[in-house]
Amino acid sequence: MSLAGDISAGAPRIHLSQDMRQLIYRLLAAGLLCLALSLASEAFLTANNILNVLRQASLLFFLASGLTLVILTGGLDLSVGANIGLSACLAATVIKATGSPVLGTLTGLAAGCMVGICNGLMVAKLRIPSFIATYGMLWVLHGVTYYYMGGETIHGFPPGFRQIGSGYFLGIPIPVYLMVGFLVAGTLFAQRTVWGQQIYAIGANPLAARLTGIPVDRRLILVYAFSGAMAGVASIVFLARLNSAEGDIGEAMTLPAIAAVLIGGASLFGGVGTVFGTFVGALILTLVLNGMNLLAVNASWQPLVTGVIVIFAVWLDMHGRKKA
């Protein structure tokens, strides 16, 4: 698998067809889950619930899509959850202070992006392993955010701004449009641009990538900046949806985001994975929660059910890939 990935890293066309086959198996897991749920609960297969699931998946997808690029390079960004917390709190402060959602949004995005660039510099320039660099960043961000907020919450934002998170256009929630937008943009970037292909190449073989003249450091900084910026996007949508910011909002989101990327077929060793796969991964995780709520699974059993389904989904995917 990794060998095939290495060779195809430079050639977009092979990548796509290989991904296509893999995607079918990945979608199969999501499809089976949907089938089981629609048999078990009447409420599942309704237009309302599908839109509901997509909207819920969007936050996780924003976070996981940027992370996908980092994981493609063989790195990891553990700071995304903490980044959401800081970016959301700063954006909320600016909106409250200036009354301008535009300034607030820009602040949130800039803060997220800046954190990402710091991560990128630590990884690319200081050569600190990404796990450690971003784990350290996680603590720094938590520290700053908790100190800044002092256990308070900031709430109540203008209705116009809140449309980003809770509004509809033609009956479809705004976050779903944003998700589709980032899904298409992310896929095109990763599959069809030189930079995207260079990112795959770095993950497949960093030394070879360097030797072939790819500016590895700059690309690394770029992917961490993307990851940070997407955490910024997630923080804005979060604010607009929840109408409230507190320090620990992203804490419970880091692991699910990493899980979404890996369930989506990416490899922690780098070079393998797609943004669309991550979308499917986020969808599976969201479907599990949705299904358990619809079926009113006992709270005590929910962690167990989640674990079993995640493992089963990945097993099915790997099994299918071996056959393909």
Next chain:
Amino acid sequence: MSKLKLLAAALLATATVAGGAQAADETIAVFTKNQTNPYFQTVRVGAEVAAKSMGAKVVHYIPTKPDSIPEQLSQIEDVIIKKPSAIVFVPVDYKAMVPGVEQINEAKIPVVNVTDRSAGGKFLAFVGADDYSLGLETGRFLLKEMGGKGNVVILEGVKGSLTNIDRVRGFNDAIKENKDVKLLASQPGNYQRLQGLQVMENLMQSHPQIDGVLAANDAMAIGAIEALDGANRKAKVVGINGTKEAVDAIKTGKLLATGDYNGFVQGCIGTMVAIRALRNETIVGEVVLKPTVVNSTNYQPYDVPLEARTCPSWDQAASMATKAPTKTN
């Protein structure tokens, strides 16, 4: 060199004089669980207000990683070296911190237990609230407002946490008292705002008519309200903790009520007991505060910044005592 010694001697002299003159020199170390839950902020401010009014100083010890057992243990080691006059202690885990409390006992630093009752160790007093009656009273208030009939859902906190078990048991017992109230679902939102919102969105898919929501904390309650608003549906929602955000939501009519855990008063009384014990004044052995269900008729005292609130007087605090102090000295 000699100048330095002189200076040190002078400092020492003033220190002993000040110490002999009591007050201002008493330092109370306040241990809380984390910096993220607004509840503990109310405990900390309560402690500060009480200490200030009695002329003592407060030093806070808060784990940087929320609810971290190793971190609180190392903070205890730290504090034993620094030797504050007394400690007001919220254990991050009521069982795991017992060895830490025993270390404090060995160091002979007087300590008051606040909020979560420690499973062991010696304390001057325990000051806390009762999660079960908090859940029960808040639940009863909601069901009464619903006219004793309708469909309700419960949003549970973190499965396995003490507070959640007792609050949810209180909710369930309140529901059992009303034959015409139907519990549609009881699902976990892990005390998280986002999960409160998403679980509520999901429950609305399978239940076309939900009249009441019992959330085990305010963050989930507010999340559920956002979900209801987003779907243009109405339900009466209650939460627990009495946070500022919840009070604001009560003012605007979005939230029906929040059960107040009285963190501020707990911080006040805990600190008052500690300082009074240092001054050899009478103390109490246990205060378990009665729950207050904050709603549109009684929210005014909660609608002021924490720092501006006042602690109960000692007589009031003493009248709430549920146990006399155990004789240790």
